[in-house]
Amino acid sequence: MDRYRFILSGGGTGGHIYPAIAIANELKKRHPNAEFLFVGAKDKMEMEKVPQAGYEIKGLWISGIQRKLTLKNLMFPFKLISSLLTARKIVKQFKPHVAIGTGGFASGPLLRMAESSGVPCVLQEQNSFAGITNKLLAGKAKKICVAYDGMERFFPKEKIVKTGNPIRMDLVDLKSTKDEAGTFFGLDAQKKTVLVLGGSLGARRINQLIEKELGFFEKRGLQVLWQCGKLYYEEYKKYDSDRVKVLAFVNRMDLAYTMGDVIISRAGAGSVSELCLVGKPVVFIPSPNVAEDHQTQNAKALAAKDAAIMLKEDELDSTFENAFSGLLDSEEMQLKLGINIKKLAMPKATENIVDEIEKLLKK
Structure with missing residues (x-):
């Protein structure tokens, strides 16, 4: 049996973290000896929630851009460069077969570096109005799993798969x-x-x-x-x-x-x-x-x-x-x-998303 390695990133809020954990759990069920690594933002709730779910996580020094001029915004270019360098090192060491992003700031640098290293990327967008990180990553992703109709406003139509959002079983x-x-x-x-x-x-x-x-x-x-x-x-x-x-x-x-x-x-x-x-x-x-x-x-x-x-x-x-x-x-x-x-319910969302991830493993 192949020992696959999956890298996942999504965070800042529960809305990004829980879907990532649900996807990891379904992948683990299908590939019991696979390896998993999460990447999050250093001071956000994923650093606590992901280990509670039984997965290893590494943190990046990253945060979003504030809507008004603040010191945090002035720091943003430095945080971004630091995060890209750290993400590149993580990808190089872990050598994932697939990278999965569920939105949130940390998934930007990680998926950008995974993609530039030749790792196929899957995005999962929970909302009917796409988040900024996923919009920026869409051009390079292999597949984009969505929960609403009309998402071709934000993403290339041929990459979109309507799967629904992962939910508690x-x-x-x-x-x-x-x-x-x-x-x-x-x-x-x-x-x-x-x-x-x-x-x-x-x-x-x-x-x-x-x-x-x-x-x-x-x-x-x-x-x-x-x-x-x-x-x-x-x-x-x-x-x-x-x-x-x-x-x-x-x-x-x-x-x-x-x-x-x-x-x-x-x-x-x-x-x-x-x-x-x-x-x-x-x-x-x-x-x-x-x-x-x-x-x-x-x-x-x-x-x-x-x-x-x-x-x-x-x-x-x-x-x-x-x-x-x-x-x-x-x-x-x-x-x-x-x-x-x-x-409008899509109870098999998690399985549908993992089906799309598995298609990339076979390529």
Whole structure:
């Protein structure tokens, strides 16, 4: 059996790291004696998350360009040169058969150096609006795995394969019951529940909204399962009661998705892909503070297919109660959103991406 070597890079946020880990896990399943090496940005969360998943990682001295003139921007050319030199050394020593990039700053220097050493490269783009690193690398990549239609706006059409985004396998088939979920969270399984997701760190604007609307939810007879994020838990835990559960983070996402009848969420690529699998009515409140405003683009892509409702952060005070009441009062609308979002699910995304990687091994 060939002892393949795979080098992977993606980071800065969980949205880039978890897909890379999922791809590595699937490759490992198919090639148990393969070697793996991750490359990340020295001070970012991948340096902690990747070793937790059981893989070795090396760090580059790299960061993105800030939107305003800062000392960090002045350092950027030096960081870039340093990262390219380090990446070249890593590629030379490790001698990968394939390099895989899932976006984020560190994947730029690594894939650039892998490609110039003759290593075939695969990109995985999670969002409907391509990230800057992947756009810069696209010309040299062999394959670009995407999750949305219309990506030829950013990438050469002949390289694009629509695979979907890697997701947690325990969500592919929700087997838990509402009773089990109610017992786990201490909520009434018979009552309609709003599940609020702001990401692992939390979303300030969503938390402010939920705090303001707790009376409205109570009037409508709703329970709230509120993941406020670890940055905000101390501020909002005072609202915990028998009908409002406030959590820093959710350990059992399968049970949370089972419990929620209507979901309020950010629109990061990973969340969107998971919610497509779950197939429940979703109100997306995209974060406007992310690169290239990609969350708004993701949410718009679903809203255009009648697969979700999108509300903008700066319009919440005037639009939320009307839009949410409209959804609650229409069983038909809830059903339609649930069915349409489920149609967009791609549960075999990780396998599809690895199939494309394996084609390059055979060449």
